[in-house]
Amino acid sequence: xxxxxxxxxxxxxxxxAAATGAxxxxxxxxxxxxxxxxxxxxxxxxxxxxxxxxVKGYFLGNRALGSWAMALTATVQSGGTFMGYPSLxxxxxxxxxxxxxxxxxxxxxxxxxxxxRLAQLSRRTGAITVPDLFRARFxxxxxxxxxxxxxxxxxxxxxxxxxxxxxxxxxxxxxxxxALALSDDLPMYRLDPPALDVxxxxxxxxxxxxxxLEPLVGRGYANRADLAEALQTxxxxxxxxxxxxxxxAAIVKAAEQTDWLFYxxxxxxxxxxxxxxxxxxxxxxxxxxxxxxxxxxIGVIVLFILVVPAxxxxxxxxxxxxxxxxxxxxxxxxxxxxxxxxxxxxxxxxYFFFWVFxxxxxxxxxxxxxxxxxxxxxxxxxxxxxGYNWFxxxxxxxxxxxxxxxxxxxxxxxxxxxRMSLWATRDLPAGSYITGLILAAPFGAVMATVSxxxxxxxxxxxxxxxxxxxxxxxxxxxxxxxxYLTMIVMGTIAVVANLRPIQYLQALVLFSGGGQAxxxxxxxxxxxxxxxxxxxxxxxxxxxxxxxxxxxxxxGWLGYGPSLVGQATRFxxxxxxxxxxxxxxxxxxxxxxxxxxxxxxxxxxxxxxxxFDAEPGEAVAGAV
Amino acid sequence: MAPxxxxxxxxxxxxxxxxxxxxxxxREAAVVFAIWLAAITYTVGYSYTFGYDRPVESIxxxxxxxxxxxxxxxxxxxxSTVAAVWFAVFFMTDEPLGEEQAPVDDFDVPSEDxxxx
Numbered sequence: 028x029x030x031x032x033x034x035x036x037x038x039x040x041x042x043x044a045a046a047t048g049a050x051x052x053x054x055x056x057x058x059x060x061x062x063x064x065x066x067x068x069x070x071x072x073x074x075x076x077x078x079x080x081x082v083k084g085y086f087l088g089n090r091a092l093g094s095w096a097m098a099l100t101a102t103v104q105s106g107g108t109f110m111g112y113p114s115l116x117x118x119x120x121x122x123x124x125x126x127x128x129x130x131x132x133x134x135x136x137x138x139x140x141x142x143x144r145l146a147q148l149s150r151r152t153g154a155i156t157v158p159d160l161f162r163a164r165f166x167x168x169x170x171x172x173x174x175x176x177x178x179x180x181x182x183x184x185x186x187x188x189x190x191x192x193x194x195x196x197x198x199x200x201x202x203x204x205x206a207l208a209l210s211d212d213l214p215m216y217r218l219d220p221p222a223l224d225v226x227x228x229x230x231x232x233x234x235x236x237x238x239x240l241e242p243l244v245g246r247g248y249a250n251r252a253d254l255a256e257a258l259q260t261x262x263x264x265x266x267x268x269x270x271x272x273x274x275x276a277a278i279v280k281a282a283e284q285t286d287w288l289f290y291x292x293x294x295x296x297x298x299x300x301x302x303x304x305x306x307x308x309x310x311x312x313x314x315x316x317x318x319x320x321x322x323x324x325i326g327v328i329v330l331f332i333l334v335v336p337a338x339x340x341x342x343x344x345x346x347x348x349x350x351x352x353x354x355x356x357x358x359x360x361x362x363x364x365x366x367x368x369x370x371x372x373x374x375x376x377x378y379f380f381f382w383v384f385x386x387x388x389x390x391x392x393x394x395x396x397x398x399x400x401x402x403x404x405x406x407x408x409x410x411x412x413x414g415y416n417w418f419x420x421x422x423x424x425x426x427x428x429x430x431x432x433x434x435x436x437x438x439x440x441x442x443x444x445x446r447m448s449l450w451a452t453r454d455l456p457a458g459s460y461i462t463g464l465i466l467a468a469p470f471g472a473v474m475a476t477v478s479x480x481x482x483x484x485x486x487x488x489x490x491x492x493x494x495x496x497x498x499x500x501x502x503x504x505x506x507x508x509x510x511y512l513t514m515i516v517m518g519t520i521a522v523v524a525n526l527r528p529i530q531y532l533q534a535l536v537l538f539s540g541g542g543q544a545x546x547x548x549x550x551x552x553x554x555x556x557x558x559x560x561x562x563x564x565x566x567x568x569x570x571x572x573x574x575x576x577x578x579x580x581x582x583g584w585l586g587y588g589p590s591l592v593g594q595a596t597r598f599x600x601x602x603x604x605x606x607x608x609x610x611x612x613x614x615x616x617x618x619x620x621x622x623x624x625x626x627x628x629x630x631x632x633x634x635x636x637x638x639f640d641a642e643p644g645e646a647v648a649g650a651v
Numbered sequence: 652m653a654p655x656x657x658x659x660x661x662x663x664x665x666x667x668x669x670x671x672x673x674x675x676x677x678r679e680a681a682v683v684f685a686i687w688l689a690a691i692t693y694t695v696g697y698s699y700t701f702g703y704d705r706p707v708e709s710i711x712x713x714x715x716x717x718x719x720x721x722x723x724x725x726x727x728x729x730x731s732t733v734a735a736v737w738f739a740v741f742f743m744t745d746e747p748l749g750e751e752q753a754p755v756d757d758f759d760v761p762s763e764d765x766x767x768x
Contacts, residue, residue, distance in 0.1 A: 090751070121717055124724045125698045131731035132687045135738060139683045144676040146748050153752045341715025354707035357717050359698065372699055379691040402745045409739035413732045421725065425715075556677055641670035642749065 057463030058197065061322075061471050062299050065315045069303025072310035081503045085308035085510065086155050086486040090146075092398045094407035096313050097138070099320035099415060111536065112420075114440040116427035119369045120348065120356035124424050126370055129379040134412035137386045142396040142405040144555040149397040151638060156483075157390045157547075158491040160397075164554045165562045166634050168495060173566060175491035177546050177573055178390045179484050183517075185539035186480040189473050190297065190521040196470045197292030216254040216279065218244045231277055236262065240278070254279055293525055296474075301518035304478040305511055312479035313395070319471025324419060326448075326465040331422035333451040334429050341425055344432040351435035373605030381609050385540040388548035391479050485513045534599060537607075538580055545572035545612025549620045557624075558635050564624025572616030576600075579608035672746040679743050686734055690727055698723035 076084040083089055116123040148154070152163035157178065162171030218240065226232040239261055258275050303311050338344045348356055355362040361369035370378075386392060399405055430437075430447045437443060448465040455461065489510050494501055501509075550568045553560035580600045582588060588601035600608045702719030713721040 121720050122702070124720050125694070125702070128694050128698075128724045128728065129691070131694075131728040132683075132690050135683045135686060135731075135735050139738060139743060140680045143672060143679070143743075143746065143748075147672050147676075147746075150749045150751050335715075342712040343715075345712065345715065345717065349707060354705075357707060357710050358705040358719070359703035372695075372703075375695050375699065376691070379695055383687060399748075401748065402743070406739040406743050406745070409735050409743075413735035417728065417732050421728065552680075556673075556680065639669055639673060641668060 053459030053461075053463030054466040055463075057460065057467035058470055061319075061467045061474070062295075064318060065311075065471070065474060066299065066303045068314040068318060069307035069311040072307030072314055075310055076308055081507050082155055082490065085507075086482065086490065087394070087398045088308075088310040088313065090150070090398050091400050092313065092395060092404065093400060094404045094411060096317050097395060097399060097404055098134075098408035098411035099317050111441075113423055113427045113444045115369075116424050117431055117437065117440045117443040119361035119363060120352065120358075120431070121345070121424070121428065122359045122361035122370050124421075125359065125375055126378050127382070127420050127424075129382040130416045130420050132383050133386045133416060134409045136383045137392065137412065138396065138405045138408045140387060141393070141551060141555055142399065142408075143402050145393060145396050145551075146399045146402070146405070148555065148638060151642075154397065156486045156490055157393050157397075157551075158487065161550070161554060161565065162495075164638060165560075165565055165630070167562045170562055170566055171491060171495065173569060174547075174550075175487045177569060178543075179487045180573075181539045181542045181546070182391070182480045182484055185535055186477055186484065186517070187521045187524045188535045189477045189480075190293065191525050193296035193300070193470065193473045193477065194289055194293035194525065196466070196473065197296055198288045218278070220244060226277060231274060236274075293522060297518050297522050300474050300477050301481065301514055304481045305514045308510075309394075309398070309479075309482050312475060312482050315471065315478060316475035319468055319475050320415070322464060322471055323468040324415065326461075326468050327419055327422050327426070329461060330426055330444075330448055330451060330465065334426050334447060337451060338429040338432055341428065344425075344429040347432035348428055348435070351431060356431070368605075371605045374602070374607060377607035377610050380613065381537075381541065381544070381607060384544040384548050384609065384613065388544035388546070388551065389540070390543060390547060391483050393547070393551065394483060481514050481517060484517060485510050488513050538576070538600070541607060541609040541612065542573060542576045544609055545576045545616055547572075548613060549616040553620055553624070558639055559624060559629055560620070561624045561627045561630055563627045564620050564622075567623040568616045568620025571619035572612040575615040576608045576612040579603065579611060672748075675744045675746065679738075682738065682742065686731070686738075690731055694723060694727045697727075 076088070112123070112127060115126065145160070148164070149160055152160065154160040154163055156175075158171040158175040161174045162168060223232065223237060223240065223244070227234075227237060240258075243257055243261055255275065258278060262275070303315070307314075335341060335344075338347075345357060352362045352364075359375070360371050363369055368374075396405070426447060427443055430443045433450060434443075434446060437446065445462065445466050448462040452459070452461045489506060493509060494506065498505070546569050549572065550565045553565055553568065582601035583599045588599075588603070589605065602608075603611060698719060702717075702723055705719065711718045716725060
């Protein structure tokens, strides 16, 4: 951060400025440590995978997950959760406690509803992937293929977007790279003072015009058009001779944030994450995820202990924050500078569905309960995760409310956690490394998400498509090579897609999570517990849920629906009756699944009996 | 979609009956659903009734937390956490998960067996 901070934030930034350089170094050291540890975990995972056969070891860790790995990785955490949530508390206030509150049920829902039964079913059918389960339960390649394609659709979107998040974090961790924008939606255009200095020195920018641009400095713009519009307004207000197209083009170019540092970050991120995922498969993804969850836990607890006494207690912080914003910061539906309704009743209900059902229905999570080693592990996981959630989500609210009191006018609310950690550790001897650790945790979360999605998508392409439809007798070596090739190709696609960096990551997280839940929750419950469920019913359920969510997002994108509900973003769904699409998706999925099942002929008795009835003694119908 | 091949009506109950794991798992799933239903009813109901559009001067604080957040979110969260521990320790049963089998619908030679020999 240079001396000329954005006007609104001067009071905040000045005391921070001295610490920033050191924090940059601390952040870089912490990121390097996370990368090295992840690669190391990848190689350890590879040794563990080699103990079994390739497919089961690589895609399912030989069904040997213990409770720590299960509890702290199988739920809906991603870079988006840990970066987006603090930003929302900072922006909208205490009501975000209600927004996140369904995490109180997530431990029970994730492991207590389907875990036991799916672990049993996947053993009884020899299923390695979620589509394997569907195929075996309904004796239908079509159902398996549909499940596989839908999984790949929802995961691929989010995975590609996460590459941008990873690259952005690497970029800003570079010492002297500028603001602490850890944002997963780092704006692609921003006018920074050094860039303007360069323009001024080259003679393109005179002092008067520069002054006219001052209100724009430090603000982020999502795309070229937004910046160009702001420039035109600002320059038109100054004297008209300044409004030259070539000058505007030069300024836009100078404001472009996708410089070589972004591409360097993208390259390092891609090589690392594809590399260790490729080497260690499923277990590498799980272990790096566990590692980042523990980092995050330590970071949040340390920050909580430092921050709350330093601001004079939560009540003082709440009152100060409300004075800086408005009374709505303390109550529902939440404070918003533009008067939008962040959490009207329909949205409060929706989010009590969202986190719970997104946890239950996420295929990456389902695969993990399939990999459990025993029911005892599931029970211990419930306890561990219940404790973990209590100590993560509630303290984060306190930290971010305190942040609003200490730094009432952050330009980028996504920076709230790193800025608070800088503020809280400014007098501590190893302060910059604590900040580094807190910066590194979301980076680890992004890596873990990408890694687990890479494995799920590769298993979908290789096992569910290639092995089932192209070459059923492919041997281990062919499968292995094809898996590696798939991962490298996916990494390459993600890099190419990010040459023009992807926008709206935060909204994509909600789209992907809601879409997966609406597509898979009802079908998986039918699969596990309902004898009468039929092929046609489960297909109708999946397609009905997926198309409802997709349809509402397309409608919202086209501009329909209430615009002052929910988060401020352009990639937004149609909030029908103020409810999130997940509600409508789940409803359609349920009605279609039950209705179509009852209207079609019941499934074959032997098929259902084989999967629902007690096994006759020890007899195992091995195919060997 | 072609109907499945066997159209005998009704549920296909078997002489062997459903296994213990399935029966306990169904019951446990129902209990979790009930806990979720209670949690959403209380949490959203209380918070909406007492936490929305409150005049700022009427808000009191308990350990620094606005009263409606304490009773509407923190309290049910604590109760849910206790419920989760109760569920995991005292209610959910342990069952054997059964032997791993070769895929039922698959190829002539299941891929898993290639590495074993």
